[in-house]
Amino acid sequence: MTATTASPTLTGKVVQRKHRTLWGDAWIQFRRNRLAVFGLIVLVALILAVVAGPYIYRVDPKYIDIMASGEAPSSAHPFGTDDLGRDLFARNLYGGRISLAVGFAAMLIAMTFGTTVGLLSGFVPRLDNLLMRFTDMMFALPQLPLLLVISSLLQDTLRRSLGQELGAFLLVVTVIGMFGWMPTSRIVRGSVLSIKRKEYVEAAVNVGARDNSIMMRHILPNVFGSIIVAATLEVAAAILTESTLSFLGLGFPSDVPTWGRLLYEGKDFLTTMPWISFFPGLLISLTILAINFMGDGLRDALDPRQRQ
Amino acid sequence: MGQYVFRRVLTAIPTLLFISLIIFLLLDLAPGDPSANLPLSIPQEVRVRIRESLGLDQPVHIRYLKWMNQFFIVEPTAAVEKLTGLQIGDSENRLRIVSWTSRGVPVIDLILQRLPQTLWVVGLSYLLSVVIAVPLGVLGAYHHNRLFDQINSVISVIGFSLPTFFTGLLVILVFGVWLGWFPTIYNTTLVVNSWSTFAQQIRQLVLPVFVLTFFQMAAINRFTRSAALENFKQDYVRTARAKGLNEQVVVMRHVVRNSLIPVVTLVALGIPGIFGGAIITEQIFRVNGLGALLILAIQSNDVPVVQTTLFIFAVLVVFFNLIADVLYGVLDPRIRF
Numbered sequence: 001m002t003a004t005t006a007s008p009t010l011t012g013k014v015v016q017r018k019h020r021t022l023w024g025d026a027w028i029q030f031r032r033n034r035l036a037v038f039g040l041i042v043l044v045a046l047i048l049a050v051v052a053g054p055y056i057y058r059v060d061p062k063y064i065d066i067m068a069s070g071e072a073p074s075s076a077h078p079f080g081t082d083d084l085g086r087d088l089f090a091r092n093l094y095g096g097r098i099s100l101a102v103g104f105a106a107m108l109i110a111m112t113f114g115t116t117v118g119l120l121s122g123f124v125p126r127l128d129n130l131l132m133r134f135t136d137m138m139f140a141l142p143q144l145p146l147l148l149v150i151s152s153l154l155q156d157t158l159r160r161s162l163g164q165e166l167g168a169f170l171l172v173v174t175v176i177g178m179f180g181w182m183p184t185s186r187i188v189r190g191s192v193l194s195i196k197r198k199e200y201v202e203a204a205v206n207v208g209a210r211d212n213s214i215m216m217r218h219i220l221p222n223v224f225g226s227i228i229v230a231a232t233l234e235v236a237a238a239i240l241t242e243s244t245l246s247f248l249g250l251g252f253p254s255d256v257p258t259w260g261r262l263l264y265e266g267k268d269f270l271t272t273m274p275w276i277s278f279f280p281g282l283l284i285s286l287t288i289l290a291i292n293f294m295g296d297g298l299r300d301a302l303d304p305r306q307r308q
Numbered sequence: 309m310g311q312y313v314f315r316r317v318l319t320a321i322p323t324l325l326f327i328s329l330i331i332f333l334l335l336d337l338a339p340g341d342p343s344a345n346l347p348l349s350i351p352q353e354v355r356v357r358i359r360e361s362l363g364l365d366q367p368v369h370i371r372y373l374k375w376m377n378q379f380f381i382v383e384p385t386a387a388v389e390k391l392t393g394l395q396i397g398d399s400e401n402r403l404r405i406v407s408w409t410s411r412g413v414p415v416i417d418l419i420l421q422r423l424p425q426t427l428w429v430v431g432l433s434y435l436l437s438v439v440i441a442v443p444l445g446v447l448g449a450y451h452h453n454r455l456f457d458q459i460n461s462v463i464s465v466i467g468f469s470l471p472t473f474f475t476g477l478l479v480i481l482v483f484g485v486w487l488g489w490f491p492t493i494y495n496t497t498l499v500v501n502s503w504s505t506f507a508q509q510i511r512q513l514v515l516p517v518f519v520l521t522f523f524q525m526a527a528i529n530r531f532t533r534s535a536a537l538e539n540f541k542q543d544y545v546r547t548a549r550a551k552g553l554n555e556q557v558v559v560m561r562h563v564v565r566n567s568l569i570p571v572v573t574l575v576a577l578g579i580p581g582i583f584g585g586a587i588i589t590e591q592i593f594r595v596n597g598l599g600a601l602l603i604l605a606i607q608s609n610d611v612p613v614v615q616t617t618l619f620i621f622a623v624l625v626v627f628f629n630l631i632a633d634v635l636y637g638v639l640d641p642r643i644r645f
Binding site for chain 2: 035136137139140141142143144145146148149150152153236240243244247248250263267270271274277278281282284285288289292293296
């Protein structure tokens, strides 16, 4: 059987129907969810702002102008200035780059690891028990306290060997990623186990397809929907974790202004200069909110079984 | 059932051992030396003696076993002695886990000092969030896709998207600084012995409890809603309605009771998480609790305190996972072991 996009009608005329794909359907479904579309627009706008912003708003985020310290938001400084007179709009734009980069990088690590573990334990029965026990144990670790301890223990060494910014970035991303893969591996394993018994996989086995190609061709594409949903939510979780670490003074060093770090620096000036903390807090919340709305929409669109 | 609980407890033991090993090795192998912060004027041989007295010259596995012995045998015996007043063995020379910074104070005593504050704030907010969120979730499912449900869903997504350190600072700014209604710092030394101090205690609890409740409510609310939605679709609900039962009975007896099964598990699973999550709230409102102790210990490199607090957090996670599993079996008759 070949897929046909045209079907003959009674009059013999051929009616062209629009080709429908899985992703096309998902997009139609996604568009119906107004909040999800709102989330997508906000997220794209935020990404554009932090990527292109520093090229348009050309103010040095590290320039100290002590004469202009503690100024409230105005046309000259849209987000105001901090206690040292640094322009907060520039700092927020620059910090957003790092915060978003941390979110996406940590998500990539978590997804790669989680998907690998999930695929292996779903596909190789010998490994299943071992890997799932390992996942359970990782779930049983007290995440936030351990994250705090690990980053405080390793930050000095890594910063010394890799430099302030890169060292902190790698540490934060790896640590968040290592604690974020477990839900994905469970979801992937579950999907693999149910897909493995489908007829088309049986057919593939019968025509002599190798394990590798069955895994890559027939199973992975079908789990992709759930992986994308998990990935979206993981980005939000990673951004939240990074800002929590920075807020407790254990993430990035003081000269790297991530959103969480800016919030942390502003909390001591809350009564006199509330704008220092307010804007980064607002940006973190907006980003996470946008991603979560989007995640809900994606879940409905890509993973109908989990529809809420 | 009994057999299942027994087996489940048995599987918790390797998990705990694994976690204790990770915590121990993490702090042990990490760079950093407890004698590094000592003054430079201390001569080298004294430094070596200090390291010996801390037992740092022994191989890793010996130290791990000694730590395990302290944690699982020495400390519990000391606790029993303290509670009952009995004397078991040589209690004078027992080697307790002692904090490195607050000289000679056993870590457990430090933790017991801090626990009440954490329990007040965290416990109260968790209780409140369950009490508020479960009815909201059921109502949301009942009015599925109508205005109430939509508002409720949006608010719960907002609830778990706003980080507590942001909402915390916001409420401090608005209610503490601008309006001046509530104190922004939690006074741990307050002794409740009269109505006025009780009122003070309530007033200082309002902001931290509000922040935590708003955050925790969101997840429970969403979860209850989806569990109830599932149940509203079931045949037995239609049957109940067809029989002419009034709506209240249908909702309370047939839907809510069934939807609560997964919710109870979620609530149990969430309990250890709230101790961790409270770390942030404790920092913002300066609550002198368990989370604050952990942060302080991390900053001052107090390894015994960090190890013990971490391990207690881990024990809580494992314990409540166990509780959740067992509760699930007790509540849901479809689950057979």
